[in-house]
Amino acid sequence: METLNMIKSRRAIRKYSxxxxxxxxxxxxxxxxxxPVSLGSYDEYRLTxxxxxxxxxxxxxxxxxxxxIVVSAQNLGSSQYVSSGAIVHNxxxxxxxxxxxxxxxxxxxxxVPTEVLPDGFSAVFGLTxxxxxxxxxxxxxxxxxxxINIVK
Ligand SMILES: Cc1cc2nc3c(=O)[nH]c(=O)nc-3n(C[C@H](O)[C@H](O)[C@H](O)COP(=O)(O)O)c2cc1C
Numbered sequence: 201m202e203t204l205n206m207i208k209s210r211r212a213i214r215k216y217s218x219x220x221x222x223x224x225x226x227x228x229x230x231x232x233x234x235x236p237v238s239l240g241s242y243d244e245y246r247l248t249x250x251x252x253x254x255x256x257x258x259x260x261x262x263x264x265x266x267x268x269i270v271v272s273a274q275n276l277g278s279s280q281y282v283s284s285g286a287i288v289h290n291x292x293x294x295x296x297x298x299x300x301x302x303x304x305x306x307x308x309x310x311x312v313p314t315e316v317l318p319d320g321f322s323a324v325f326g327l328t329x330x331x332x333x334x335x336x337x338x339x340x341x342x343x344x345x346x347x348i349n350i351v352k
Pocket of ligand 1: 210211212213214261303304305306307308
């Protein structure tokens, strides 16, 4: 999808109609690895892909998504939060590019079972993903949703 159309079409998808393929997952994980992170410290982050229905059932607020990808980090500070946002956003766009439904998720971080995360890492931000029947069409984006001041 052309980049600006893709950005205008992006929206939270919370209805999923099936599991993603391993090939689709691979492209999403590639996009995560292509994300910028503070100081280029990629080893401070981990990606945990949760597809086990028993584990997913323990996590609230994921809208029955068949896949939940959790970004976790060490030494949590503002850089780790912002970088995790960039990682998740890259994954969101890669999901959308493949016609998949996905959504950002911060609300479920506290219910991610610690035993599925690597030792010493805390869940920061996640992406729910699945097949969807929803269509992506460019939206009219109001220019004042985020107030702007230009200094020049
Ligand atoms: C940092 C962040 C955290 C979010 N956490 C959640 C969440 O826990 N659950 C949820 O359903 N949506 C979550 N969202 C999605 C937002 O609610 C959604 O992107 C916003 O309402 C705008 O809607 P749109 O994405 O359809 O344009 C989150 C988005 C961001 C950026």
